[in-house]
Structure formats: C-alpha cells, structure tokens
Amino acid sequence: MVAFGDAAVPVLKLWTESVSSRCPLRTLxxxxxxxxxxxxxxxxLAEARVGWRLMLAGSEVDVLVARSEVVAYGAVEAEIRIYVTSTDRKRVYCPQCRTVTEAVCVTGQRVACEGCGGxxxxxxxxxxxxxxxxxxxD
Structure with a gap:
C-alpha cells in the first residue's frame, strides 16, 4: 500500500486497518x-507472488505515474487498486516531441509543452x- 502526499495518509490508514493480520503487508x-x-x-514487484496486490492513493499525477510504472514492470490491472485524492495537476503527453509536461490544468485547457514549446x-x-x-x- 502506497500513500503519495499527506492527503492520502487517511486512505492508507483505512486500507491497513481493513487487512487481516494474517496477510503480509508493506506500506510506503x-x-x-x-x-x-x-x-x-x-x-x-520483484518479490511479488500469486495473490499479490498493490493499492495506490494520492494525487492523480502520482497514481498514474506509479500505475504505469508497475504495469510496465509486469503487474496486471487486476492486481492494482487506486484512490485519487486530487486532480488539479495533470501530466500531458506531447505527440510531437514525446515529452511529458506536468501542469496545473483541466481537460480542454491549453498548456505549453516543456519539450518543443508547442x-x-x-x-x-x-x-x-x-x-x-x-x-x-490543433
């Protein structure tokens, strides 16, 4: 179980309290x-075995980054649970230069790419x- 940022700590606490004491548990x-x-x-992930689960709580930016990383490393969707505490920051992928820019924005809004400036x-x-x-x- 992972909590990114202070807002995710109460979620982590609830999650850990709901797990049986017989289950091995790691928190970060x-x-x-x-x-x-x-x-x-x-x-x-290197030590994961059948039945392993990952729970991620935090801002949308952090949860998306961690989720994409663990899936690329070999985890499958069914093993991951997420809880988003805020959506004000977004990572935006530029198809032109393949740079990811992080910005405070909403969908539909425009941001300047940190890679190519577009x-x-x-x-x-x-x-x-x-x-x-x-x-x-566009």
Whole structure:
C-alpha cells in the first residue's frame, strides 16, 4: 500500500486497518511518485507472488505515474487498486516531441509543452502507458 502526499495518509490508514493480520503487508509513504518511491515499488514487484496486490492513493499525477510504472514492470490491472485524492495537476503527453509536461490544468485547457514549446490542448484521453493525458496539437 502506497500513500503519495499527506492527503492520502487517511486512505492508507483505512486500507491497513481493513487487512487481516494474517496477510503480509508493506506500506510506503512518499511525497511524490519519484525515483526513490518507484524503486521501492520495483523491489516489491520483484518479490511479488500469486495473490499479490498493490493499492495506490494520492494525487492523480502520482497514481498514474506509479500505475504505469508497475504495469510496465509486469503487474496486471487486476492486481492494482487506486484512490485519487486530487486532480488539479495533470501530466500531458506531447505527440510531437514525446515529452511529458506536468501542469496545473483541466481537460480542454491549453498548456505549453516543456519539450518543443508547442501549445497543447489537454484531451480527455488518458494514456495508461504514459500515465498522462494526451496533448492535442490543433
């Protein structure tokens, strides 16, 4: 079970209280889904066995990043449960230069790509592979 940010801590607490004491349990509290948090998830995945589950709570940005990372590493959808605490920040994928830009925005809004500087309209489509919303160059 992973909590990204302070807003996810109460969710983590509820989840841990609902698990039987007979079940092995690991928890992680991290500010963001950064390299060190993802490294911990990689270690957990390397040791995963049948029946393993991952629960991610936090901002949409962090949950999407962690989810895409663990799926790329070999986890399957049925093993992952998510809880989003906020949606104000979004990761936006630029199809032009393949850069992912993080911004405070809503779908339909325009953001400047950090890679090529192009103007991207934030689409409602979320790429699970990239853990980001699709940016549309129109």
């Amino acid at each position: 509290r991290a500010r963001r889904a950064d390299e060190s948090a993802l490294a911990v998830l990689h270690c957990w 103007s991207l309209r934030v689409d409602t489509h979320v790429s699970r592979r990239h853990g980001a919303y699709l940016g549309v160059c």
